[in-house]
Amino acid sequence: MSVLRPFKATDLFKFNNINLDVWTETYGLSFYLSYLSRWPDLCCVQEAPSGRMMGYVLGKAEGVSNEWHGHVTALTVAPEYRRLSLARNMMSRLELVSDDLYKGFFVDLYVRCANYVAINMYESFGYSVYRRVREYYGNLGVGKGGRDEEDAFDMRKPLSRDPQRRSVRLNGRDMIVSAHDVS
Amino acid sequence: MSSAFDRQVRPIYDALDSGSNKPAIIACTKLLKKYPKSTLLMALKALGLVRLQKVEESMMLCDEVLATKTTDDSTLSIMTHVLRGLGRFTDMIAMFDDAFKRQPHNEELGAQTFFANIRTTNWKAAQQVANKMHKQFQEDRYLYWNILAVILQANDSTTPPNMRNLLYKLAHRHVLSSPTPSYLSADRFHLHLIILQELQLFDEAHTLLESEVGKAICSTSLVCNHTRRDIWRLRGLWEEEGERAQRNITERRDRNWLEFLSVLDATFSTVSSPHQQEVTEAVKSECIECISKARQFFTEIAEGDGRKDRSGFLALLELEKRSITNGLVSDQTELLTLMKRYYNTFGDKACCFEDTRPYLELPDDSLSAWTSFLESQTVSYVDVSELQRCINIRKLTRYNLPESQLSPESESTRAVEYLSDYLEGLHLGNSLPVTELQPVDDLAILAGQAFVNSWKTSGDVKYLFSAALVLEFALTKSRLSFPIRLLLVRIYRLLGASSLAIEHYRAMHVKQVQNDTLSHFILSRASTFSSAATGDLTYPTECIEASQIYISNTQETAEFITRAFSAEKYTQIPDFMTFEDRLENSLQRDLVKVEHVRMRISHEHLEPNLIDSELVELKFVFDRVHHDNRDFEILPNYQPRSQPSYNEQTLLFGSSPSYGWLGLFLKVYIRAFQQASDLDESVEEKLLVGDRPIKPSDLEKISLKERLAERKPEEYNELTSDERLFVDWATILGDWLEPYHDHTRPPPAVVLAEAAKQTEKAYPLKGHVTPPVSDSASNGHSKKEEEAPAVKKAPEAVANFFDEMTQRFKSLVESQSPPSEILHVAALTQEAFLVFTMGTLRFRSAPLVKIHKLGALVQMFNEIRTKAICVLRDMQSHLAQVSEGENTVESRKQFLDLPVSSKLDHDFVINIAKKIRESRKKTLEGAGKGMLKICSTYEHA
Structure with a gap:
C-alpha cells in the first residue's frame, strides 16, 4: 500500500x-x-x-x-x-x-559494476548493459570491490519508439569507455 | 564594447565565480581608471564588495549605477545579484521597470521586471507587466504568467476573501481568451483545471477531462490526475471514480494506493457522506452488498498478486475496518482472520508492523485472541525471513501491552529478552560488508526503548546507562544505522554526556536542507552544554554550520521560481514559494539563532558592535511568522500505545522549545540589547540598508514596546520552571533599569555623528547631515534638560534570584540529579549574570554617572554583581567536585552491575562506561571553567 x-x-x-x-x-x-x-x-x-x-x-x-x-x-x-x-x-x-x-527512444541509468543486487533488479525490469564507463565513481577511489566499485555500467531499456532495439546491444559489458566520453 | 574590453573583463567574472572577491575588486579598480564610465565595472566591483560585507562602499557604487539608468544587459544582470545581496528589492523593480520602459522591445527586460515583482509579491504589478508583454510579444506564455500571478494574488492571505472569487473569474476569462487551447501542455492544463475547480465549473471541467487529449494528459501527469480525482469527488461522482479505479487496477495493473482508496470511498459513499442525514436500512443493506462486491474484488487482486504486492490484502483490512466503523459489521472475527492472514503472508517484511498498526486497537476479546495468536508463533533465527517474523511479533505484542505489565522491572526483564533475541540472530549478518545494516538492529532498538521506559517510570539512571550500552553495542555491528545514533544522541543529552551526543550526531553526516529538519537533535537548548566561555567553540560552530542552508535558500531558491516560469512549469511555482518561505521563516533557524546568541555573549566581549548587530537581527526575527519544519518522526517508536512515544520520553527537560519558547527568549534579549544599545528606532532607520522584511499586517497595530511586554500563558508552558524564573527575573531587571537607560542614552544626532565618523569618511550616510557637536558635552555625554530619574532601590527579586538559583543548584547536586539538570540551573544563572552585566554596561562610564548623579545606582549594581559572582564561584566549585566523582574506577565499575552487562563483553562495558563518564566530566568541568572566566572578566566591571 x-x-x-x-x-x-x-x-x-x-x-x-x-x-x-x-x-x-x-x-x-x-x-x-x-x-x-x-x-x-x-x-x-x-x-x-x-x-x-x-x-x-x-x-x-x-x-x-x-x-x-x-x-x-x-x-x-x-x-x-x-x-x-x-x-x-x-x-x-x-x-x-x-x-x-x-x-x-530509451531510458538509461548508471550503476556501480559491483552492485549486483541493483544490476539484477534492473535486468529483471528489462534493462541491459550498454557499456562500461571507467572510473565513473572515481571520487571514492578503488574500494573493496576493486575496479568494479568505481566503474559504472550504463544500462538501457528501449521504449516504443525503438522497436528495432537499436539503443541496446548484446555485448555491452565489453564496450569500455572513459568517464569523460559520457558526461 | 570592444572585444579588448571583453577580454579584460572575463577574468573578473571568473574571479567572482570562484569566490576570489578581493582580486576581482582590485582588477575592477584598475580597469575603472581606464573606463571610468563603465557601469558594468562598477556593478562588478559592487558585487565583490557586497560579498566581502563592505556594505557602505557597495551601496555607493550601486547608487551610482542606478543613477545612470542603464539598459545594458550584463550590467543589469550583475546588479540583480548586488541588489539581492543588499536586500534592495524595491530598487530592483525600479531598475528593471525603467530599463523596460526605455527598451520596450527587449523581452528579457520585461521578464526580469516581472520576476522582480513576483519576488516581492507585487502581484498586481506583475500582472500588468505580463499583460504588457503578452500584447507586445504575442506569446501565449505571457498570458499564462499573467494567469498564475492572478491566482497567486487570489491565494495570498492578505487578499480579502470576496476578492478571491473575482480574481479566479478574471483568471478564467484570461484562459478562455487564449488563442491556443490549454491542453497543449500539462502545466497549462493543470492551471485551467484548478481555476475550474475553484469556480466549480464542473461541466467545463468534465468536457476537458473526458476529451481524448484530457484523458491522455491524466494518464501521464500524476498532478493533473490528482486534480481530476478531486474534481470528481467534489461533484459527488464516487461510484464512477470507483469503477474507473477498478479498471485501472485490473486492466493496467496499477497498484497506486490512491486507486484502492477510490474503490473504498465508492463502497462507503452512501453511508459516510458528510451531508447524509439518517442512514436508512435500505441504504445500509445496499452498502452491505457493495461491501461484499468490493471484498470479492480485493480478494481476487490479493490472490492474484500473492506476495508480490500487498495492496489487495491491505485493502481487505481497510474494508473490514471501515465496515466496523460504519456500524455495518458487528463482530471482529473477519478482521482478526484477515490480520492473521496478513501476518502469515507478509510477516517476514520489515513494513509488516507499520502496515498493521492502524488495525491493532482491538476490543478486549479480539485482543486476547490476537495476543494468543502471536504467542503461539514459534520464533527461530535460521534465516533472515524468520528473524524478521520474530521482530514483527515482538513489535506487535509490545504495542498492545497493558499498563499492568509495564513496571520498571518487567520492562527491564523484557529489554534483556530483546537483547537475547538480538544476540541469537546476530550471526545472520556475519558476512555483510560494514556499509550494510544488520537485519537484527530493530531488536536492539526495542531493548533500548524498553530500558528507556523503565527509566522514565522509575527515574533510575541505571536503565538509561543500560539503554546506552545496548545501543552502543548494536552500533559496533551496524555502523551506519542512523536510528540507533539518534536514539543515543537523545540518551547522551539526558545523561549530560554532550561530547558523545555531538560525536554521534556528526557521524550521521547531516547535510544541506537536513540541517533544518534535524539540527534540533543537537542544538535545542544547546547553550546548556556549551563551554563557549572557555573559548571552546564546538557548539557555536555547529550553529553556524547548521544555518548555512538559510543563506543558500535566500541566494538560490528565488532563481528557480523564475526558471520555473521560463520553463512554464506552473505546477511547481506555488510549491517553490512555500518551500522558500518555510525555510526563510523556519522556527528551527531562529531557535538556533537564539542559542547562538546565548553562547556568543558568554565568549565574546560585550561591546557595542555585538549588541547593536544582534539587536537589529533579533528584531527582524521577532517579526517573522514561523514554520516548524523539524523532523521528530525520524525517531523510531516501538513503545506500547499506552505510553508516551520515545520522542516525548527523551526530550531534554521533558519539553521541546517551540514558538512560545522562542517568543519569550526573543523578548528578553531584544529588551536587554535595546537597553544596552545606543541605537534607537530613528537611528536604526538611518543606519540600515535594504528593504525591511514585510511585517504581518496584524503586527502593525501593536507597538514593539507592548509586544515585548506581552507574556502569554501558552508561551510560559514551553519553559522549564528554571527558565520561567530567568524570564521573570529579566523582566523585573528590565523594568527597573529602563528609565535610567532612556535618560542617559545619547541623542540620535550624536550617535549618527559617531557612526559617520566610524564608517570611512568618503561614504557619508544616506540622508545624514553631520550636526555640530557642542563642546559643552564631555565625552559625548550631554546633560539633559530634565532631571535624571530618582534612583530607586533595586527590586528584591533582582538579587534574590541568585540565592534562589543557588538553592535549586545545591538540592540538585545533593540529590545526585543527572548532570544535564544541574547544568541547566548553572547555565541559566550564568546567563542571568551576563544579561545583568549587559544591562549595567552603560553605567561604567564615570563621567556619565557623575553628570546624571547616578552614583547610588552604581553602588547597588556593585552589590548585586558581587553577590552573583560569589554564587557563580560557589557553583563552579561544586561542579568541579561533581566532575571529580565522575570518572573514577568505582563509577566505571557500576556499569558491570547493570541488567545487560552479563550479556556483553566485560571490556566493552568498561570502555563505554569510561567514555560516558569522561564525557560527563568534561562537560561539567568545561561549564565550571567558563563560569570562572566570566567572573574574572566582569569582576571589576
Missing part, C-alpha cells in the same frame, strides 16, 4: 528516513529545484498512507536526435521498505512518461 505521487519541493523536509543512508546523496537545494523546475513529471515519490516517505525517483530527459532519452538520476528506497516492488513501480512510471510524454 503505497501512494505514488509527484515529488514536491517541500518533500525535502521529510525525506530524512530515506536520505540518511550512505548510498543516497543529499545534494544542495539547487540540484532538486533544477530537476523540479524542468522535469517535474519525471520525479515522483512513493509514500505510506501515514504520510511517511518510502522512496523516490528523480529523472530527466536529455540527448539529441535518436539519443533523446529519459535518464534516471536517483532512485532510492528506505531500508524498511525494500523488496516491496516500489522501485519497479517508480521505474515503470518514469518509463511511461519518457515514452508517452517525452517521446524518448
Whole structure:
C-alpha cells in the first residue's frame, strides 16, 4: 500500500528516513529545484498512507536526435521498505512518461559494476548493459570491490519508439569507455 | 564594447565565480581608471564588495549605477545579484521597470521586471507587466504568467476573501481568451483545471477531462490526475471514480494506493457522506452488498498478486475496518482472520508492523485472541525471513501491552529478552560488508526503548546507562544505522554526556536542507552544554554550520521560481514559494539563532558592535511568522500505545522549545540589547540598508514596546520552571533599569555623528547631515534638560534570584540529579549574570554617572554583581567536585552491575562506561571553567 505521487519541493523536509543512508546523496537545494523546475513529471515519490516517505525517483530527459532519452538520476528506497516492488513501480512510471510524454527512444541509468543486487533488479525490469564507463565513481577511489566499485555500467531499456532495439546491444559489458566520453 | 574590453573583463567574472572577491575588486579598480564610465565595472566591483560585507562602499557604487539608468544587459544582470545581496528589492523593480520602459522591445527586460515583482509579491504589478508583454510579444506564455500571478494574488492571505472569487473569474476569462487551447501542455492544463475547480465549473471541467487529449494528459501527469480525482469527488461522482479505479487496477495493473482508496470511498459513499442525514436500512443493506462486491474484488487482486504486492490484502483490512466503523459489521472475527492472514503472508517484511498498526486497537476479546495468536508463533533465527517474523511479533505484542505489565522491572526483564533475541540472530549478518545494516538492529532498538521506559517510570539512571550500552553495542555491528545514533544522541543529552551526543550526531553526516529538519537533535537548548566561555567553540560552530542552508535558500531558491516560469512549469511555482518561505521563516533557524546568541555573549566581549548587530537581527526575527519544519518522526517508536512515544520520553527537560519558547527568549534579549544599545528606532532607520522584511499586517497595530511586554500563558508552558524564573527575573531587571537607560542614552544626532565618523569618511550616510557637536558635552555625554530619574532601590527579586538559583543548584547536586539538570540551573544563572552585566554596561562610564548623579545606582549594581559572582564561584566549585566523582574506577565499575552487562563483553562495558563518564566530566568541568572566566572578566566591571 503505497501512494505514488509527484515529488514536491517541500518533500525535502521529510525525506530524512530515506536520505540518511550512505548510498543516497543529499545534494544542495539547487540540484532538486533544477530537476523540479524542468522535469517535474519525471520525479515522483512513493509514500505510506501515514504520510511517511518510502522512496523516490528523480529523472530527466536529455540527448539529441535518436539519443533523446529519459535518464534516471536517483532512485532510492528506505531500508524498511525494500523488496516491496516500489522501485519497479517508480521505474515503470518514469518509463511511461519518457515514452508517452517525452517521446524518448530509451531510458538509461548508471550503476556501480559491483552492485549486483541493483544490476539484477534492473535486468529483471528489462534493462541491459550498454557499456562500461571507467572510473565513473572515481571520487571514492578503488574500494573493496576493486575496479568494479568505481566503474559504472550504463544500462538501457528501449521504449516504443525503438522497436528495432537499436539503443541496446548484446555485448555491452565489453564496450569500455572513459568517464569523460559520457558526461 | 570592444572585444579588448571583453577580454579584460572575463577574468573578473571568473574571479567572482570562484569566490576570489578581493582580486576581482582590485582588477575592477584598475580597469575603472581606464573606463571610468563603465557601469558594468562598477556593478562588478559592487558585487565583490557586497560579498566581502563592505556594505557602505557597495551601496555607493550601486547608487551610482542606478543613477545612470542603464539598459545594458550584463550590467543589469550583475546588479540583480548586488541588489539581492543588499536586500534592495524595491530598487530592483525600479531598475528593471525603467530599463523596460526605455527598451520596450527587449523581452528579457520585461521578464526580469516581472520576476522582480513576483519576488516581492507585487502581484498586481506583475500582472500588468505580463499583460504588457503578452500584447507586445504575442506569446501565449505571457498570458499564462499573467494567469498564475492572478491566482497567486487570489491565494495570498492578505487578499480579502470576496476578492478571491473575482480574481479566479478574471483568471478564467484570461484562459478562455487564449488563442491556443490549454491542453497543449500539462502545466497549462493543470492551471485551467484548478481555476475550474475553484469556480466549480464542473461541466467545463468534465468536457476537458473526458476529451481524448484530457484523458491522455491524466494518464501521464500524476498532478493533473490528482486534480481530476478531486474534481470528481467534489461533484459527488464516487461510484464512477470507483469503477474507473477498478479498471485501472485490473486492466493496467496499477497498484497506486490512491486507486484502492477510490474503490473504498465508492463502497462507503452512501453511508459516510458528510451531508447524509439518517442512514436508512435500505441504504445500509445496499452498502452491505457493495461491501461484499468490493471484498470479492480485493480478494481476487490479493490472490492474484500473492506476495508480490500487498495492496489487495491491505485493502481487505481497510474494508473490514471501515465496515466496523460504519456500524455495518458487528463482530471482529473477519478482521482478526484477515490480520492473521496478513501476518502469515507478509510477516517476514520489515513494513509488516507499520502496515498493521492502524488495525491493532482491538476490543478486549479480539485482543486476547490476537495476543494468543502471536504467542503461539514459534520464533527461530535460521534465516533472515524468520528473524524478521520474530521482530514483527515482538513489535506487535509490545504495542498492545497493558499498563499492568509495564513496571520498571518487567520492562527491564523484557529489554534483556530483546537483547537475547538480538544476540541469537546476530550471526545472520556475519558476512555483510560494514556499509550494510544488520537485519537484527530493530531488536536492539526495542531493548533500548524498553530500558528507556523503565527509566522514565522509575527515574533510575541505571536503565538509561543500560539503554546506552545496548545501543552502543548494536552500533559496533551496524555502523551506519542512523536510528540507533539518534536514539543515543537523545540518551547522551539526558545523561549530560554532550561530547558523545555531538560525536554521534556528526557521524550521521547531516547535510544541506537536513540541517533544518534535524539540527534540533543537537542544538535545542544547546547553550546548556556549551563551554563557549572557555573559548571552546564546538557548539557555536555547529550553529553556524547548521544555518548555512538559510543563506543558500535566500541566494538560490528565488532563481528557480523564475526558471520555473521560463520553463512554464506552473505546477511547481506555488510549491517553490512555500518551500522558500518555510525555510526563510523556519522556527528551527531562529531557535538556533537564539542559542547562538546565548553562547556568543558568554565568549565574546560585550561591546557595542555585538549588541547593536544582534539587536537589529533579533528584531527582524521577532517579526517573522514561523514554520516548524523539524523532523521528530525520524525517531523510531516501538513503545506500547499506552505510553508516551520515545520522542516525548527523551526530550531534554521533558519539553521541546517551540514558538512560545522562542517568543519569550526573543523578548528578553531584544529588551536587554535595546537597553544596552545606543541605537534607537530613528537611528536604526538611518543606519540600515535594504528593504525591511514585510511585517504581518496584524503586527502593525501593536507597538514593539507592548509586544515585548506581552507574556502569554501558552508561551510560559514551553519553559522549564528554571527558565520561567530567568524570564521573570529579566523582566523585573528590565523594568527597573529602563528609565535610567532612556535618560542617559545619547541623542540620535550624536550617535549618527559617531557612526559617520566610524564608517570611512568618503561614504557619508544616506540622508545624514553631520550636526555640530557642542563642546559643552564631555565625552559625548550631554546633560539633559530634565532631571535624571530618582534612583530607586533595586527590586528584591533582582538579587534574590541568585540565592534562589543557588538553592535549586545545591538540592540538585545533593540529590545526585543527572548532570544535564544541574547544568541547566548553572547555565541559566550564568546567563542571568551576563544579561545583568549587559544591562549595567552603560553605567561604567564615570563621567556619565557623575553628570546624571547616578552614583547610588552604581553602588547597588556593585552589590548585586558581587553577590552573583560569589554564587557563580560557589557553583563552579561544586561542579568541579561533581566532575571529580565522575570518572573514577568505582563509577566505571557500576556499569558491570547493570541488567545487560552479563550479556556483553566485560571490556566493552568498561570502555563505554569510561567514555560516558569522561564525557560527563568534561562537560561539567568545561561549564565550571567558563563560569570562572566570566567572573574574572566582569569582576571589576
